[in-house]
Amino acid sequence: MSPFPEGSLRQRMAWLHTWVGLLFGWIAFAVFLTGALSVYAPELSRWMTPESAAAGPASRSQALATAQDWLERHARNAASWRVELPDARHPLLALSWHGEGGEGGAMLDPASGHEIVPRDTEGGEFLVEFHYSLHAGQAGIWLVGACSLALLVTLVSGVIVHRRLFADFFTFRPRASPGRAWLDAHNALSVLPLPFHCMIVLTALSTLLLAYLPAGMHSRYGGDVAAMVAEVFPRPPPLSAPGPAAAMVPLASLAQRAESVLGEGKVAAIEIRRPGTQASIADAWRGFDDRLLAFPDRVSLRASTAEILDVRTEYPGSLRLIRTLGGLHYGYYAAPLLRALYFLLALSGAAMIATGLVLYVARPAAAASPFGRAAHRLNVAMVCGPVCACAAYLLANRLAWPASPGLHEREVAAFFLAWGACGLHALMRGGRRLWPEQWRAAALLWLAVMPADLLALAGDAELRPALAAPLHWTVWAGCAAAALACRYAARRCRPARLPTG
Structure with a gap:
């Protein structure tokens, strides 16, 4: 692939779509994955505080x-x-x-x-905080904003690139060449949820607009956030x-x-x-x-x-507009069925990003280049890493000395340690084995959540009633589904056609 855009508008948009999607997709996948889990942040917080089942x-x-x-x-x-x-x-x-x-x-x-004294956990709120700031404060907020803007660029350029957009949605050839198969999967995950993806990215930018574009506030209020809040938000x-x-x-x-x-x-x-x-x-x-x-x-x-x-x-029209856009993004208004749709569409966004990342190295020209081999390793670490990290976060809630103070710090440490371990494995292991091994590791972590839950709660008479709650069964079913999906991904890998360096 040429390092510079050439040719027709569609060819230039293909260049833009590929490179912007590749460079920002490594962070955007984790943002979308934790965003999907954030839809059920209150339910995850309840599961992570089994003491609340006594209420x-x-x-x-x-x-x-x-x-x-x-x-x-x-x-x-x-x-x-x-x-x-x-x-x-x-x-x-x-x-x-x-x-x-x-x-x-x-x-x-x-x-x-x-x-009731719940255990010292951040629960689902950590996933919410990671979703918009990567647990990195203001720098993380800026990086997520850049990823959101980049994703908007890839969505628009993707529509321009695919002249047979809706026809491609019904075309899936898993037994074709790796490049063709991954492109079909990418198209299928992109076309139908496209309105949701556009909505969620635009509203994401609107919710933190003042953090991204503070010039107006500085011009009118001299940087005095309290003065702005006092005027805009009714007191x-x-x-x-x-x-x-x-x-x-x-x-x-x-x-x-x-x-x-x-x-x-x-x-x-x-x-x-x-x-x-x-x-x-x-x-x-x-x-x-x-x-x-x-x-x-x-x-x-x-x-x-x-x-x-x-x-x-x-309220003033500006406040009503910005908070309505925020409401669309947060999904607080959603009934259970619509909330499940938010969750599935957000997961499809994460899968769209993951297939786009893999699509780059599935092409022979890219796979043979040093950058393609490095991109392959980064793809594994930045796709499997967050999946393993989220499972490790839940496991730490049950296994990392939950009754003692500082549990929330140990949970966050487990999240980043699991992700770091995936990155280290991707750096040191042979390229052909990376996808199968990391997907199998992710499957084992998600599968371990249910026995860890049983082991931690069954022996405690005060916490045992939580095991009978439908919420626990739902979490177990979700973890089992995640394990099956990871296991399926491991089996579908074709290591012979992936980069070997």
């Missing part, structure tokens, strides 16, 4: 009464309280408080009011002087009053500022898991009388 169901009124009683006994003198109500994806009642004595928090069983009404002590209306009544505006059953969290005083204000926040707009409406009430002080359900 029983409770009505909203019962949960709020439990929260108020607990906070009055343990954080009476705090400057503010926050109560996050349980729902289908978050079974625990989450309490937090802030005051002169510091901050604190607790997780309660909403039915019994007993405090609750300010507190007046504390005044004398005053009894507070029950939280359940405050929530019911707020829901007369927000809708029945829509309150997801309540924050009480200066509880126990006449000036106390309760801010009730609406959940947004039932609509595209990923921004919570708010009703502020006088906590001592339940008088409504402020209602915020309308």
Whole structure:
């Protein structure tokens, strides 16, 4: 392949599509894979905190009464309280408080009011954080943004390159030459999910727009993020002087009053500022898991009388637009079936990237070059590596001394150590054996999740009930499916036709 674009527009777009896809695809695969798993981040967090299985169901009124009683006994003198109500994806009642004595928090069983202390894990939130920042802070956010922009370029150039776009979707010749077979697979994984891929990339760029293009904020606000937030995002009404002590209306009544505006059953969290005083204000926040707009409406009430002080359900057009695009990307609004579709389409995006990476070295000219051989090793490390790393992350939750502090650090270490081991293996092992061996290793890691789960929980009477939860069965089924997919990939490898260097 020529190092420079030549010929017709389609030929130049093919050059752009190949090189941009190859150079950025090594990171984009991990971003898409962790993005797919992030769709089920709350469920993964529940699986990774089996202590939460002890929580029983409770009505909203019962949960709020439990929260108020607990906070009055343990954080009476705090400057503010926050109560996050349980729902289908978050079974625990989450309490937090802030005051002169510091901050604190607790997780309660909403039915019994007993405090539950989950293990020290980040759960699915680590995968979410890795998805948008690669666990590398601001530098990672910039790199993911560059990958998103590059992927948008490859999508547009790919449409231009394939003149028979939809016809190619129905053409798959697995027994053809490696280049033809991988191209057919790449086309099949690209055409039908194309609208989703375009949507997810565009909305990904919009969610962190100010991080990528901060010039407007610096020009208007002089870099003062707090000033920008105060103007753009509606703030609750300010507190007046504390005044004398005053009894507070029950939280359940405050929530019911707020829901007369927000809708029945829509309150997801309540924050009480200066509880126990006449000036106390309760801010009730609406959940947004039932609509595209990923921004919570708010009703502020006088906590001592339940008088409504402020209602915020309308926003500037710019905020509504950016938070709607964010809602499309996050998928919080999605019902279970649509959430599963998000997951499968994100996985198809990861597979599209992986087949595109392999397609480059499947061509004889590229496979024979030193760069092609290096690209082959990088492909193995950057495709199998994240797959093994995600399995190792789940295994560490069960095997890396889960009852002791610092578990979240050991889980993250296991994630990167597994990925690093794949990279080292790809560097040192013969090229023809790389794909089969790493796919088999990935299959073994995913297959080990279920016995590790049983081994860790079956001997603990307090944690054993978690094994009967449908969530555990679903995770086991997902891990078994991942193991089968990895095993299938290992069997389908044709090492004789892959680079040997």
